[in-house]
Structures are given as structure tokens and as C-alpha cells.
Amino acid sequence: NAGVTQTPKFQVLKTGQSMTLQCAQDMNHNSMYWYRQDPGMGLRLIYYSASEGTTDKGEVPNGYNVSRLNKREFSLRLESAAPSQTSVYFCASSDSGDRGTPHNQPQHFGDGTRLSIL
């Protein structure tokens, strides 16, 4: 069972470069999420997609864009990387709960992408 798969696992970029982090889930979940985790700060939500065709901003969306390519895939793009975006990025997915909302459903996480920006 693959669950949530993230690629790449590691990446080093120079300031100003762009890149896309890929995420795919094979659990037929409707909702997908992107978080970043920094030392001493816990996980912070960047963007989420409640269902295929929709995306919404989370707590820290500035400097990022997302695409919900289909039900399985949710990508995160850094258009012009900055050193402040050095972090570990986690993708997660969850099923729909009562009345089609994912609010009370557990989220399942990938193993992360470790991104360093010089």
C-alpha cells in the first residue's frame, strides 16, 4: 500500500529558481493538503483542496501555488524560491466525512520533501 507518495525526497535550489513538488495518493481520497514543517514551529497549512477542482489558501500561502491535477494528484509550486522557504514539506490526504466534508476525517501523510534553498 503506497498511501501518499511525494517526490522528490530531497532538493537543493538556488534563490530565484522554481520547482514543483509532486504528491499522489492511491486511497481515493477527496481532500488533499500541503503543509510545511520548520524546527520548533510544528506543521503549518499552506494550501488545501477539499475536492477535485477546488483549492483554498491555508495559513502560509504566500510564495506558493498549487494545482489539483486530478483526484489523485496535488502539486505545490515555488515560482521563485527564497531561503525562507527552506523547510520540510508534507502532503496529506483525507476521505470525506459526514455530509461530504473532510473535517473529522484523519489525514494521512507522505514522508515529506526536504527542500533547501541557498
Add this chain to the structure above:
Amino acid sequence: DAKTTQPPSMDCAEGRAANLPCNHSTISGNEYVYWYRQIHSQGPQYIIHGLKNNETNEMASLIITEDRKSSTLILPHATLRDTAVYYCIVRPRMDSSYKLIFGSGTRLLVRP
């Protein structure tokens, strides 16, 4: 969201039960208690969640006090692979923000 309080670290012997406490004294009636863990260099892993009844699954048991102000996660037979940071999270049933708020958690060390 209600806040949670967990001890920063605990340890237990391999094969013994690990009992991880969590205080959530300001929890409201529509809020669930979730437990996740994060093993070093891996993504957070969902363990269990509950509202007011005790819950058990293949990974753990969750005991919630009658007044719902605290809970205990029980790993019945801890193994070395259970060494991780464990997070207790309180989350409204209808959480429009969709985000999980991870506090600082409890760092569990399972000793051989």
C-alpha cells in the same frame, strides 16, 4: 480550538505498556481528540481518534475521561519502533479551517 498539554518526554521499557497523557480542559462538546505520531524523518502518522467513548484499534487504545478534560493513549506492548513524538490534537467536528494544529507533543523513548 481547545489547547492541549502533554509532558515533553517519557520513556518506557520495550514490551511494556506506554501510557501517554493529554490534558484538554477547555474541550467543547463537538470537539474530537486525535492522536498522531511522527517517527524521525517520516511524515505524521494517524493513530486513533475519539469523541467521548473509549476507542481501540490495531495500533492503540484511547481512554477519554468522563468529563472529557483529559485522555490517555495506550500502546499496549511498546516496541523500539514506537519511539516517536506523539501529538494529542483537539479538533472540532466541523473544522472549517481544515488544518491540524500540532503542538510540541511528547517525545516517547522506548528502551530495550
